[in-house]
Amino acid sequence: MSYDLFAEFGNNLIIPPNSKDSFKRQKETFNRYTARTAVEKDSAKDKAKDLTGNWGADIYVCPGDIKPFLSRSISVKVKWTTTTPFFSRSNSEFSAIDNPIERDSLSGKPVLHGSGMKGLLRSVMYEKDINITTKLFGNDRLDDKNISAGRMVFGDVIFDKAGSDIFAPHDRKYGVVDHPVTFEVVPSETKAEWGFIIFEYKRNEIEIKKSLRLLLESLYELLVYYGMSAKRSSNYGLAENIKLEFKVGSSIKLNSDYTEKKEFSKPEPEKPKVSALPVWHEALVKDNKMICQQSEAVKILSEYQAEKENKNSPKQKANLEKKWSKKALKLYDECKKIIEVLANSEPDKIKEQTETYNLWLKEKNDWDKDGWKNSPDSIYKFDSIDKALSVVQNMEVI
Numbered sequence: 001m002s003y004d005l006f007a008e009f010g011n012n013l014i015i016p017p018n019s020k021d022s023f024k025r026q027k028e029t030f031n032r033y034t035a036r037t038a039v040e041k042d043s044a045k046d047k048a049k050d051l052t053g054n055w056g057a058d059i060y061v062c063p064g065d066i067k068p069f070l071s072r073s074i075s076v077k078v079k080w081t082t083t084t085p086f087f088s089r090s091n092s093e094f095s096a097i098d099n100p101i102e103r104d105s106l107s108g109k110p111v112l113h114g115s116g117m118k119g120l121l122r123s124v125m126y127e128k129d130i131n132i133t134t135k136l137f138g139n140d141r142l143d144d145k146n147i148s149a150g151r152m153v154f155g156d157v158i159f160d161k162a163g164s165d166i167f168a169p170h171d172r173k174y175g176v177v178d179h180p181v182t183f184e185v186v187p188s189e190t191k192a193e194w195g196f197i198i199f200e201y202k203r204n205e206i207e208i209k210k211s212l213r214l215l216l217e218s219l220y221e222l223l224v225y226y227g228m229s230a231k232r233s234s235n236y237g238l239a240e241n242i243k244l245e246f247k248v249g250s251s252i253k254l255n256s257d258y259t260e261k262k263e264f265s266k267p268e269p270e271k272p273k274v275s276a277l278p279v280w281h282e283a284l285v286k287d288n289k290m291i292c293q294q295s296e297a298v299k300i301l302s303e304y305q306a307e308k309e310n311k312n313s314p315k316q317k318a319n320l321e322k323k324w325s326k327k328a329l330k331l332y333d334e335c336k337k338i339i340e341v342l343a344n345s346e347p348d349k350i351k352e353q354t355e356t357y358n359l360w361l362k363e364k365n366d367w368d369k370d371g372w373k374n375s376p377d378s379i380y381k382f383d384s385i386d387k388a389l390s391v392v393q394n395m396e397v398i
Contacts, residue, residue: 060104063155064195064245067377071251072208072397073199078219079192080239086159086186086229087236088112101162101184110162110186112228114154117194120228124218132214135206136198151206153197157228159186185236192239199249208252209395216244216392220385244388246380253396258380258387264367269360272353273345277338280304284335288342297332298324 064077088102088111104111118137125133134140138150162184186192198215200206220242222228229237248254277285283304284290284297292300302321306312311320342350363371372378382388 060109060156060158062158062193062195063153063197064247066195066197066247068197068199068247068249070199070201071249072201072203073197073249074208074212074252075195075197075247077193077195077245078242079194079244080223080242082159082186082188082190082192082238083240084188084227084229084235084238086110086112086190086192087184088116088229101186103162104156104158110159112157114156117157117228118152118154120222120226121215121218124222124226125214128218129214132207132211136211136215151199151211153199155195157192157194160191162186203251203397208397209392212392212395213389216385216389242385244382244385246382246388247378248380251398253398254380255391255394258382258391259372259378261372262377262379264364264372266360266363269356270353271357272350276354276358278331278334280331281335284332285339288339290332290336290339294329294332298328301328301331 062077064075066075068075101110102113103109122133122137125136134148136150136152139148198206198208198212200208223239223242225238227235227237246254280301283301284292298321302317302324305320305324306317311317380391382391
């Protein structure tokens with residue numbers, strides 16, 4: 001819905017009851033700017049304040065969810081909970097609220113844009129290591145001789161809800177509150193999500209292991225001690241319960257103990273319509289036909305096993321024949337039934353289905369055993385920055 005459409009229809013525009021909050025908020029903003037009385041203006045403002053839910057579809061893609069695009073790259077997703085409010089004033093002049101918070105233009109959720117997060121994090125890192133900071137973030141704008149684009153991709157910080165706060169300017173002469181001012185904020189105990197990608201084109205270009213450690217240490221200081229809000233001097237923008245997820249390129253090896261197990265994704269193929277022949281069928285079947293009578297099955301199978309396992313002494317042969325006497329007839333009957341079904345079906349198709357299914361089953365078993373730990377799609381999860389740092393310390397870059 002555009003402003004022009006509101007301007008054309010004004011208060012005669014009918015808003016469906018199930019419309020998204022972004023649609024409704026624009027209508028209330030128009031009402032406030034066109035109100036003839038203070039009562040109408042305040043009414044529109046109060047209604048707009050109540051529209052703090054999800055404004056639209058959640059279509060934001062976090063860089064931390066993206067599969068690493070280079071062999072020497074790491075996608076990092078960071079989640080935390082705010083312990084103090086966060087505020088970043090919107091640049092939009094078209095709002096029903098006097099001091100609206102910055103919002104994502106697509107989803108409508110409260111946001112700190114990637115450029116803002118980049119500046120905050122860079123200021124912390126710059127004090128620790130100028131050289132690495134320059135390689136990661138790019139050179140200073142004033143340095144036009146050594147132009148570098150940096151080796152990071154920054155996402156926006158997305159918060160899941162908004163609220164309101166008040167600050168009260170005091171009259172300097174009398175020390176009393178002049179007029180309280182309401183402004184929109186992200187309240188404490190709000191979930192936040194952010195992501196970035198760090199990469200290098202060639203080995204040791206940015207010393208990726210050292211750079212990642214510096215990044216995580218600086219991020220911890222920013223979230224826990226400094227804050228990342230427009231009102232940091234008032235302790236705004238602090239966080240707790242910081243959790244991380246890594247996705248790494250093929251040249252980076254991490255401790256698999258922190259890998260989240262993923263289900264085997266290859267779809268199960270069509271099962272063969274006829275069960276596979278028993279393990280010892282080679283002794284009883286040749287060219288899809290039974291080669292002996294049922295009464296001969298025990299002798300045939302025991303001799304077959306003796307030859308296959310090189311058990312040729314009379315005692316060994318007698319023991320094998322004794323064992324087979326209990327199951328040979330059952331095995332003979334199983335083979336016979338399968339042969340009869342094969343004779344009336346498509347043996348080549350069944351053979352192909354059997355081989356395909358057995359191969360899939362082997363791959364699945366290998367995956368469930370240990371294969372998932374070395375998958376390029378593995379996600380490494382950490383419930384604190386300290387644990388992530390301990391793993392990064394032993395990270396290998398091939």
